[in-house]
Amino acid sequence: MLQSLDALLVTDPTNIYYLTGFMGLAPDEREAYVLVTQDKLYLFTNPLYREQAEKIIQLPNNQINTNNPIPKEYIEISRENPLAIQIKKVLDALSLTRTIKVGFEENNLTVAEMHALKKDLDGFNLVPTRNRIEELRKFKRPDEIAQIKSACKLTDNCFDFILTKLIPGVTETEIAWEIESYFKKRGAENAFPPIVAFGKNSSQPHYSSSIRYTLDAKRSLVLLDFGARVNGYCADMTRMLFMGLPKTEWKKAYQALKLAQQKALSYLAQSFQYIDILKNQRRKISGAELDQLVRKELAKFGYPPYPHSLGHAVGLAIHEAPRLSIRRDEELKPGMIFSVEPGIYVPGQFGMRIEDLVLLTENGIEVLSKSTKEMMIL
Numbered sequence: 330m331l332q333s334l335d336a337l338l339v340t341d342p343t344n345i346y347y348l349t350g351f352m353g354l355a356p357d358e359r360e361a362y363v364l365v366t367q368d369k370l371y372l373f374t375n376p377l378y379r380e381q382a383e384k385i386i387q388l389p390n391n392q393i394n395t396n397n398p399i400p401k402e403y404i405e406i407s408r409e410n411p412l413a414i415q416i417k418k419v420l421d422a423l424s425l426t427r428t429i430k431v432g433f434e435e436n437n438l439t440v441a442e443m444h445a446l447k448k449d450l451d452g453f454n455l456v457p458t459r460n461r462i463e464e465l466r467k468f469k470r471p472d473e474i475a476q477i478k479s480a481c482k483l484t485d486n487c488f489d490f491i492l493t494k495l496i497p498g499v500t501e502t503e504i505a506w507e508i509e510s511y512f513k514k515r516g517a518e519n520a521f522p523p524i525v526a527f528g529k530n531s532s533q534p535h536y537s538s539s540i541r542y543t544l545d546a547k548r549s550l551v552l553l554d555f556g557a558r559v560n561g562y563c564a565d566m567t568r569m570l571f572m573g574l575p576k577t578e579w580k581k582a583y584q585a586l587k588l589a590q591q592k593a594l595s596y597l598a599q600s601f602q603y604i605d606i607l608k609n610q611r612r613k614i615s616g617a618e619l620d621q622l623v624r625k626e627l628a629k630f631g632y633p634p635y636p637h638s639l640g641h642a643v644g645l646a647i648h649e650a651p652r653l654s655i656r657r658d659e660e661l662k663p664g665m666i667f668s669v670e671p672g673i674y675v676p677g678q679f680g681m682r683i684e685d686l687v688l689l690t691e692n693g694i695e696v697l698s699k700s701t702k703e704m705m706i707l
Contacts, residue, residue, distance in 0.1 A: 344462040413449030468664035480564035497546030501538035520563035523555035532680035567684035585630040616653030640668040
């Protein structure tokens with residue numbers, strides 16, 4: 330993670346949570362910082378979080394080096410003892426006869442914050458970095474996998490519950506509220522605002538549910554895209570439902586979509602089970618390759634390419650690396666968890682998407698979303 334650096338300043342709240350377990354009241358604000366050196370992790374936060382921070386530093390830190398957990402230290406910051414001064418004290422202790430290289434997350438730090446750091450940390454070499462922590466987050470530890478599985482199970486249970494609420498006359502926002510309420514009553518949160526789309530609204534991949542639209546008793550379709558967040562870790566699943574007798578074109582589209590997604594899952598499973606005995610290695614597969622395979626499959630049925638990637642990794646954030654996109658040739662490896670979610674969209678008429686979370690293992694794949702994908706007619 331440090332590579333050629335002497336220290337790395339971490340400012341992204343999600344990365345800080347990953348490294349320490351610290352989560353403030355307002356995660357979008359600067360409530361904590363982390364400085365990682367070769368032999369210690371420093372957590373900086375204000376007195377409001379003193380008790381939480383003191384508990385955190387007592388726990389072993391395995392995220393950076395699983396074989397040799399490094400110790401942590403809590404350093405309090407305030408107006409009288411600002412962050413830059415406290416960081417400088419730590420770095421001064423490291424600085425002997427050479428210039429210390431300090432990395433910072435260039436995708437997260439603002440220009441104003443960067444200028445302030447340069448002023449206050451004069452004499453240190455500040456180096457922009459990208460995705461140092463995100464590269465670690467690509468591969469889920471056993472405890473992370475367990476949390477994501479819990480989130481997926483709760484999402485599956487919520488789907489069964491929502492089936493009882495999809496009655497004629499219910500609004501999209503009422504169903505979205507039922508999903509959120511279900512999670513909160515069980516100590517969880519939404520991983521993202523639920524997408525509940527009735528009828529033609531489903532043709533918009535990232536649709537915002539509305540109170541204006543009610544479920545038609547005679548003939549309609551329902552797209553549900555939602556997921557629970559359990560102890561910070563996300564689930565993500567999309568399912569299609571039909572109210573009344575589905576139109577012939579809906580049936581054809583759904584069957585094509587289901588076959589295309591299954592082809593992707595089967596290809597993944599076969600690729601990760603295949604071992605070249607002569608070379609003693611697994612066949613390599615990329616997200617771009619998988620995305621292209623599904624697009625070609627849907628094109629055989631005459632459907633246009635979907636306007637998003639085939640999938641994305643999921644963890645502490647709902648969208649993580651890698652992406653399964655024809656635009657990004659990223660290799661898929663054991664330990665990754667990502668969505669597989671092809672879609673068919675006919676603007677102004679209807680849209681469909683089927684989405685599961687998949688865990689890649691040394692022996693194949695494990696589909697974490699268990700809800701049925703058989704055509705369901707309410």
